[in-house]
Amino acid sequence: MATFVTADIHGEYEKFKRLLQKIEFKDTDTLYILGDIFDRGSHPILTMISIFDMPNVHCLIGNHELMALECMEFLLQEITDESIEMLDDKMFGNLMTWYHNGAGTTIKEMQMFDSDGRRTILDSIKEFSVFEELSVGDKDYLLVHAGLGNYRPDKDMDEYSLKELVWNRADYDIQYFPDKYVITGHTPTQLIKENPNPGYIFRHNNHIAIDCGACFPGGRLAAICLETDEEYYIESVE
Numbered sequence: 001m002a003t004f005v006t007a008d009i010h011g012e013y014e015k016f017k018r019l020l021q022k023i024e025f026k027d028t029d030t031l032y033i034l035g036d037i038f039d040r041g042s043h044p045i046l047t048m049i050s051i052f053d054m055p056n057v058h059c060l061i062g063n064h065e066l067m068a069l070e071c072m073e074f075l076l077q078e079i080t081d082e083s084i085e086m087l088d089d090k091m092f093g094n095l096m097t098w099y100h101n102g103a104g105t106t107i108k109e110m111q112m113f114d115s116d117g118r119r120t121i122l123d124s125i126k127e128f129s130v131f132e133e134l135s136v137g138d139k140d141y142l143l144v145h146a147g148l149g150n151y152r153p154d155k156d157m158d159e160y161s162l163k164e165l166v167w168n169r170a171d172y173d174i175q176y177f178p179d180k181y182v183i184t185g186h187t188p189t190q191l192i193k194e195n196p197n198p199g200y201i202f203r204h205n206n207h208i209a210i211d212c213g214a215c216f217p218g219g220r221l222a223a224i225c226l227e228t229d230e231e232y233y234i235e236s237v238e
Contacts, residue, residue: 011041035062
């Protein structure tokens with residue numbers, strides 16, 4: 001029995017399948033995915049459907065799933081005068097933000113399903129966790145997609161807004177908890193200035209950042225085993 005964590009698959013279905021093989025993922029193991037299964041890569045919905053078939057995989061919501069929920073709820077409506085009136089500046093802005101963040105592949109694959117199938121996918125995303133707290137061995141972990149926006153030492157997890165947890169990037173200069181490790185995705189480790197090994201898992205101040213840019217050229221899909229602290233990487237096939 002092992003506990004694995006990965007993040008930001010972004011439709012990289014083949015990398016995800018190779019990752020499962022590399023970690024020798026078993027029915028007795030548990031995998032946590034820290035959001036952003038959707039968008040950018042070629043097969044976000046295929047990846048999502050494969051995850052639905054694995055009861056020992058637990059998903060947290062990322063900003064890309066949140067964007068998809070907000071926009072697809074609107075796009076799946078019947079076109080009426082009332083629904084057209086709902087396309088206000090805020091909704092138009094949401095649609096443009098999602099589009100410019102790689103929504104094309106998600107929308108394309110969603111078109112393979114009828115309205116009931118699309119609804120099932122969206123309803124399943126609504127069941128995703130916002131954060132998870134785990135104890136493995138003698139270590140405690142907080143799993144969350146992005147970070148703890150507007151962090152305060154006395155702020156309870158339930159006081160954080162959804163935006164603060166799935167959009168606001170982690171501040172790696174701050175140790176959120178002295179006795180707990182915070183594992184996040186969202187920020188590709190290639191973009192962390194303090195990271196001596198861009199594109200690999202970054203550890204600092206009890207942070208463990210595991211988005212290694214799987215959907216970008218030269219990026220990797222990364223995972224970590226919480227029992228052994230071992231890191232796993234899947235790179236692009238040249």
